[in-house]
Amino acid sequence: MEVADLEDVRLAFGPVPSRRLGKSLGINNIPIKTCSYSCVYCQVGKTLNMTTERQYFYKPEDIFKEVERKVVESASRDERIDYLTFVPDGEPTLDINLGKEISLLKQIGIRIAVLTNASLIWRDDVREDLLEADFVSLKVDAVSEGLWRRIDRPHKDLKSNTILKGMTEFAKEFKGTIVSETMLIDGINYGDEFEKVADFLKHLKNLDKVYVAIPTRPPTEKWVKPAKEEIINVAFQVFSKELGADRVEYLIGYEGNAFAFTGRVEEDLLSITAVHPMRREAVKEFLKKADADWNVIERLLFEDKLVELAYEGNAYYMRRLPSFKSKEFYSRITRSMNACLEKS
Ligand code: SF4
Numbered sequence: 001m002e003v004a005d006l007e008d009v010r011l012a013f014g015p016v017p018s019r020r021l022g023k024s025l026g027i028n029n030i031p032i033k034t035c036s037y038s039c040v041y042c043q044v045g046k047t048l049n050m051t052t053e054r055q056y057f058y059k060p061e062d063i064f065k066e067v068e069r070k071v072v073e074s075a076s077r078d079e080r081i082d083y084l085t086f087v088p089d090g091e092p093t094l095d096i097n098l099g100k101e102i103s104l105l106k107q108i109g110i111r112i113a114v115l116t117n118a119s120l121i122w123r124d125d126v127r128e129d130l131l132e133a134d135f136v137s138l139k140v141d142a143v144s145e146g147l148w149r150r151i152d153r154p155h156k157d158l159k160s161n162t163i164l165k166g167m168t169e170f171a172k173e174f175k176g177t178i179v180s181e182t183m184l185i186d187g188i189n190y191g192d193e194f195e196k197v198a199d200f201l202k203h204l205k206n207l208d209k210v211y212v213a214i215p216t217r218p219p220t221e222k223w224v225k226p227a228k229e230e231i232i233n234v235a236f237q238v239f240s241k242e243l244g245a246d247r248v249e250y251l252i253g254y255e256g257n258a259f260a261f262t263g264r265v266e267e268d269l270l271s272i273t274a275v276h277p278m279r280r281e282a283v284k285e286f287l288k289k290a291d292a293d294w295n296v297i298e299r300l301l302f303e304d305k306l307v308e309l310a311y312e313g314n315a316y317y318m319r320r321l322p323s324f325k326s327k328e329f330y331s332r333i334t335r336s337m338n339a340c341l342e343k344s
Contacts, residue, residue, distance in 0.1 A: 011058060011066040015074055015081045019255050019275075020179065020211070021113055021135065022082030025070055029101060030090035031057055036119040037091065038153040039141075041185050041224045043217040044089050052120065052155045054096040064104040071108055083135065085113040093120045099129035111135065115181075119158055122166030127173070134176040137211075138167055141183050142193055143200045151188065164200060171205040179209040181251065184227035184235060194235045198242035209247055210239050214321065216253035226252075229318055233277050233309045237316075249275050253322045265292045270305060270319050277309065277316040 015023040031049075034057075038047035067084055074081055084105050086092040093116050095101070102112050113135035120126045121138070130136050142148040145160045171178055180201055184190075201210055212235050214226035227235075232250065239248045249258070256274025260267070269286065272278060278286070287293060297317065300306035309316045 011063050012070045014070070015079060017255065018083075018085075019251070019257075020137070020209075021085055023080050024083045024085040024087075024113065025067065025074070025081050025110075027063060027067060027084060027086045027101075027105075028088040029058060029063060029086055029092055029095045029098065030088035032089035034090040034094055035117070036094065036155045036158060037117050038220075039117075039183070040151055040153060040221045041183055041215040041219040043215055043219055046220050047090075049090075050155055051094065052157050054094055054120070054123075054125070056097060057095055058097075060097045060101045060104055063101050067105060068108060071110065081110055083113045084108065084110050085115065086133075087113075087115045091117050091119065093126045093129065099125075099132055102129065102132040106132070113137070117152070118167055119154060119163055120166075121170050122162045127166065127170045130170060131174055135179070136170075136174065136176065137179045137181055139183070140167075140180045140197055140201065143196050144193060147188070147190075147193055151183075151185065168204060171207065174206065177208045178204065178206055179211060180204070180207060181211045181213050182235065182239075183213045183215065184232055185215065186225040186227050186231075187223065188227075190231065190235075194238040195242075198239050201239070202242045207243075207247070209249055210243055211249055211251045212236055212239065213251035214253070216322065226321055229307050229321060230309055232321075233311055233316055233318060236277055237311050245276065250318075252319070254319060256319070263290070265290045265296050266300060266305075269296070269300065269317075273306065273317055273319040277318040280315040280317070283317055 011028055013026045013028065015025045018024045033045050033047050034049040034051060035047045036052050038050060071081060092098060092114055105112055111134040114130060114133045115137040117139040141151045143160065143164060148154070148160045182197060201207060212232055214232065215224065232252070236248055236250065252274060254274035256271045258272055258275040260271035262268055283297060287296060297306065301308060305320055306317050307320050309318060
């Protein structure tokens with residue numbers, strides 16, 4: 001295959017703030033939209049090139065030059081970059097040059113992250129490439145073959161078991177930070193899937209954090225909606241039981257902070273409950289320390305900023321999910337961003 005034409009391609013973007021990665025400079029090493037999956041919730045659009053074949057897309061030197069240019073630009077604005085992150089418009093490990101690109105980029109001296117769907121991690125060459133990174137996020141939406149096929153709609157040659165084995169193998173060898181991400185959507189009967197996912201994750205060596213996510217932008221399939229707060233809470237509780245509550249966090253569209261303490265009680269509560277649910281007793285304790293009373297919670301519930309959930313006889317509080325912005329909203333933002341970039 002020919003190396004893709006660079007015209008109109010933004011190989012690097014940002015830096016953008018990210019709870020997981022601090023300030024992250026995005027690297028787009030895959031042409032839109034080349035993927036081994038066609039997830040129902042994909043926020044990049046329909047998969048146009050469904051493949052499991054690793055290919056040459058861009059010259060590693062071009063990626064390096066573009067990233068280096070952005071790093072210099074950010075430094076001139078005194079803007080910090082914590083990670084150079086492969087987070088393309090498709091699956092980053094489909095790029096046959098991924099390992100080479102990571103080695104080149106390491107010369108810049110900033111940590112490297114790769115957010116992958118892990119579908120090719122059973123391949124030795126993919127694992128070898130990923131071993132070069134400092135941070136790898138693995139997608140684990142489901143471990144049961146049927147549910148995985150329904151949500152992620154993988155290429156027909158892929159098998160769930162092979163991928164799970166590949167992840168286990170990779171986790172044994174990797175020396176950096178591994179996190180997992182489980183995207184939850186509405187209208188799916190998860191049954192005991194959360195228990196199964198938790199059981200798989202608990203055996204992944206060196207797994208640092210487990211993220212419970214929801215789509216926060218309009219998905220490819222119109223019927224897809226983010227899972228409801230009740231389901232997200234159940235997933236959180238089940239994962240916490242197996243992996244410890246300190247290793248499980250939400251990714252629900254807010255940049256929360258589990259350790260927030262600014263002294264502004266409402267703000268702090270919303271920040272914490274954007275990361276994980278709080279049990280009623282923990283909320284009471286928090287309010288006592290902040291010298292505040294239960295009226296704060298009543299007000300947040302009334303204003304629909306907080307939601308109360310029941311699980312195994314306990315009450316939990318979670319930040320209300322943000323509502324989807326329309327596609328028009330994002331195209332307006334993109335248009336105005338492009339206009340700014342053209343002017344600069
Ligand atoms: S793996 Fe990522 S890019 Fe590929 S279809 Fe799923 S969400 Fe979209």
